[in-house]
Amino acid sequence: MKLELKHLAPYLPYGLNLKINTPFGATDRKFEIDCGHDFNLHLSECNIKPILRPLSDLTKEIEVNGEKFVPYEMLNYKPTIKHVADYPFSFIDLQYISYYSFDCLLEWHFDVFGLIENGLAIDINTLKE
Incomplete structure (x- = not known):
């Protein structure tokens, strides 16, 4: 299983928080989502992980x-x-x-797709304040 736009899109109206690691380092800046045909490729290249609740x-x-x-x-x-x-x-x-x-x-950002257990999302409970 890999993270795809179909896993993120349902959360987007509710201000989903993401951890983004790019080849240039981690970032917390906001970005505009371009849902073009190569978006799923960018997800894996940048190591984007949503922060969700189990x-x-x-x-x-x-x-x-x-x-x-x-x-x-x-x-x-x-x-x-x-x-x-x-x-x-x-x-x-x-x-x-x-x-x-x-x-x-x-x-409420619950992981309804099983992304945490597949290593594709971050459990909000593991983050430090």
Whole structure:
């Protein structure tokens, strides 16, 4: 598995943070995404990794935009999330959650594509403040 635009695009409306290592060193500057045909090649050349939360954080208190909450409790109030309780939090069968819930996971930067375990994203919990 390699990081592709299809893995990053769903997060972009929510201000995704990235770690970028170029041949010239690490950078934290903002860049404009050119989604041309060679974009996936640039992803691998520059070693771009999104900073995401593992699904195991669903039951932990997180902070998003200055607000602290437990994501599962927020989603649990939605009747369409009822099947999620039947699955361990290291794996969620995304066919059982609503579009609203999936969109919330993207907004809160949860790793819904398994990128962390494949070494293609950085676990936010491993970063130093």
